[in-house]
Amino acid sequence: MSQSGNGGVRLRIISALVLMPPALAAAWFGWPWLPAVVVAAAAGMGIEWARLVDGGPEQRRALIVGTPLAAAVLVAFAYPAAGCAVAVMGAAAVGAQSVGRTAPAPLWAAGGTLWLALGSVSFLWVAQQAPGQAYDGATVLWFLVLVWSVDVAAYVAGRAFGGPKLAPVLSPNKTWAGFCGGLAGAALAGWGAAALVGAAVAVMVPVSLLLGLAAQFGDLAESMAKRRFKVKDSGGLIPGHGGLLDRLDSLLAAALMLGLLTLVAGAPPLQWRFP
Numbered sequence: 001m002s003q004s005g006n007g008g009v010r011l012r013i014i015s016a017l018v019l020m021p022p023a024l025a026a027a028w029f030g031w032p033w034l035p036a037v038v039v040a041a042a043a044g045m046g047i048e049w050a051r052l053v054d055g056g057p058e059q060r061r062a063l064i065v066g067t068p069l070a071a072a073v074l075v076a077f078a079y080p081a082a083g084c085a086v087a088v089m090g091a092a093a094v095g096a097q098s099v100g101r102t103a104p105a106p107l108w109a110a111g112g113t114l115w116l117a118l119g120s121v122s123f124l125w126v127a128q129q130a131p132g133q134a135y136d137g138a139t140v141l142w143f144l145v146l147v148w149s150v151d152v153a154a155y156v157a158g159r160a161f162g163g164p165k166l167a168p169v170l171s172p173n174k175t176w177a178g179f180c181g182g183l184a185g186a187a188l189a190g191w192g193a194a195a196l197v198g199a200a201v202a203v204m205v206p207v208s209l210l211l212g213l214a215a216q217f218g219d220l221a222e223s224m225a226k227r228r229f230k231v232k233d234s235g236g237l238i239p240g241h242g243g244l245l246d247r248l249d250s251l252l253a254a255a256l257m258l259g260l261l262t263l264v265a266g267a268p269p270l271q272w273r274f275p
Helices: 003-029 033-052 058-076 080-096 106-127 137-161 176-197 201-228 244-265
Strands: 165-167 171-175
Touching: 003 033, 003 137, 033 058, 033 106, 033 244, 058 080, 058 106, 080 106, 106 137, 106 201, 106 244, 137 171, 137 176, 137 201, 137 244, 165 176, 165 201, 171 176, 171 201, 176 201, 201 244
Parallel strands: none
Antiparallel strands: 165 171
């Protein structure tokens, strides 16, 4: 590995070590810290997405930023249905702003806005699903650790083993070894969570693998967007990592999957109990 490569890895590690404690603290203490972090992240990702897709007129840029922000605020105050409605209507309005070629890439702009908004909504909604409580800290901590485990294990396995590329057209640096490593990290996070809270390992490991798949799909989707708009990173806020969206793309996709599972089952996976 070159000296510059070593420096890049060190910078990524330092940045991660700086960012993880505030995220874990917000997850631990819950309201109002976690909603505040999610709302701020939703707005920041909206700014990056508006810049990435060449937002066009100021009204469309404001909609791209304001839709995930408003949706997250509504869910933070326990109005998830309203948050979903704002996400859908805001994304539709972003698409409508492109009529007459007044703004480029209407489907990308609208689809990305919906993704940011619904991902933020889903994450905060699941966090509020503890029985008889206002906040489900165990699920949030497990989910964050799972997504981080996927990212770290995929990165380590990809660099250690290399090998065939996963999707060279979308992301030339991702390999099948990294993909399998990410799934292994997800499975380990699921097994650890089951052991800690007494959940069924036979349930938590497959669920964690499903979330790990979603997380890696989110990473690939953002890589595809960056290739489409010919940029290396979504932003430069986080040294060694890029922008907020570069770090939260996998979390958004996994949050959508977790929200869907929670909606179907009536509770987050850590609360599932079987006779």
